[in-house]
Amino acid sequence: MERLDKFLVSCGVGSRSQVKDLLKSGRVTVDGVPERDGARKIDPQTQTAALDGQPLGGRRRVVAMLNKPAGFVTATEDRSERTVMELLPETLLRQEVKPVGRLDKQTEGLLLFTNDGDLLHRLISPKKEVPKRYYARHEGQASAEDVAAFAAGLVLRDGTVCLPAVLEPLGPGESFVIVREGKYHQVRRMMAARGMTVTYLERQGEGLLTLGGLPRGQVRELTEAEIAALEAECS
Ligand code: URA
Numbered sequence: 001m002e003r004l005d006k007f008l009v010s011c012g013v014g015s016r017s018q019v020k021d022l023l024k025s026g027r028v029t030v031d032g033v034p035e036r037d038g039a040r041k042i043d044p045q046t047q048t049a050a051l052d053g054q055p056l057g058g059r060r061r062v063v064a065m066l067n068k069p070a071g072f073v074t075a076t077e078d079r080s081e082r083t084v085m086e087l088l089p090e091t092l093l094r095q096e097v098k099p100v101g102r103l104d105k106q107t108e109g110l111l112l113f114t115n116d117g118d119l120l121h122r123l124i125s126p127k128k129e130v131p132k133r134y135y136a137r138h139e140g141q142a143s144a145e146d147v148a149a150f151a152a153g154l155v156l157r158d159g160t161v162c163l164p165a166v167l168e169p170l171g172p173g174e175s176f177v178i179v180r181e182g183k184y185h186q187v188r189r190m191m192a193a194r195g196m197t198v199t200y201l202e203r204q205g206e207g208l209l210t211l212g213g214l215p216r217g218q219v220r221e222l223t224e225a226e227i228a229a230l231e232a233e234c235s
Contacts, residue, residue, distance in 0.1 A: 004030065005038030007049060011056040012094055027052050062095045063114045063227050064088075066219040067211050074102035074111065084111060088219055100124060101182045109134075109203035110211050113219075122234040123206075126163060126181035130234050133205035134177045134187050138196040142169035146194045150177075156189050165190065207233040 008019045008028065019038065026034045029050045030042055048055050066087055068074075073081040076098060084099055092113065100112035101124045114120050122128050150167035166178035177187050188198045204211055208229050214220060222230070 001041040001043050003038065004028070004035060004040045004042050004049060007042060007044055008038075008051075008056070009094055010096070011049075012060065012091060013051055013056065015090065015094075022051065029053070060095070061114070061116045061119075061227075062092065062097055063112060063116070063119070063222045063230065064092055064097060064219055065209065065211070065214065065222060066111045066113065067214045067216050068103055068108055068111045069217045070106045070108050073105045074099045081105065087217060088113065092219065092221075103203060104185060104188070104201070107201045107203065108216065109201075110206055110209065111203070112206060112209075119231065119234070123230070124182055125234070128234040129163075129180040130207045131178050131180050131205075132182070132203060134179070135202045135204050136175050136177055136187060136191060136198050137200040138173055138175065138191050138198045140196045141172045142167055142175045142194070142196065146196075149194060150190065154190050154193055156193050160189075162186070162190060 005016065005019050005023065008014070008022070009016055013019060014022060022028055023036050023038050026036060028035055030040070031047055042049060050056060066084060068084060068087070071082065072084045072087065075083050076085055077083060085093065088097070095115050097113040097115045098120060100114055100120050103109065103111050112123065123130055147167045147169070150165045153164045154162045156162065160183065162183070163179070163181050165180070166176070168176040170176060177190070179186055183189070187201060191198045209226065
């Protein structure tokens with residue numbers, strides 16, 4: 001059982017104060033009967049709340065992408081740092097989305113959010129092998145030996161073994177890196193293991209998704225077709 005006003009907010013129909021007004025205006029019904037009391041407890045499994053006669057199906061599934069700027073930590077809360085949640089609009093926060101995996105504070109680029117826990121776990125599972133594509137600027141120049149070492153599965157300086165990955169040198173101090181897992185500081189540590197310190201890192205793609213023209217700091221919800229494609233990649 002939960003409070004009707006809280007339930008309406010979680011459905012994304014409006015903010016707490018907007019929901020208060022909706023209730024006051026008599027536009028909300030519970031099992032067909034107008035209800036003005038936000039404190040009223042309902043069971044969304046067995047009762048139907050509706051707005052203007054349209055049944056509210058509870059929390060809808062949301063998947064969104066953010067083009068993360070540097071300087072924000074990937075966490076839902078933090079005592080001293082600004083978090084990626086501060087970049088999300090109220091409508092997404094109300095849907096209780098969480099970051100899918102993490103990007104380091106200084107890393108920029110594509111970060112997904114969802115309120116679908118099952119999809120989230122599949123997307124970050126190394127077993128599902130959803131490729132993540134990064135653009136890296138780094139010291140030194142990647143060689144053919146480095147490319148072969150990435151392909152074979154690198155062993156990091158602390159002995160951690162990585163899954164085979166792709167290193168594509170673009171020129172002096174610039175490479176693409178594609179990994180299929182999300183270990184802590186993975187790309188930076190992989191490059192360091194080959195003597196190349198990363199000075200800039202941007203995630204440009206995850207599975208078939210790319211940033212497209214999404215400006216830095218902006219967020220957008222994925223379309224149903226994009227979500228279906230993402231699902232197919234990690235099912
Ligand atoms: N690898 C890293 O080192 N950092 C990131 O933020 C993502 C991948």
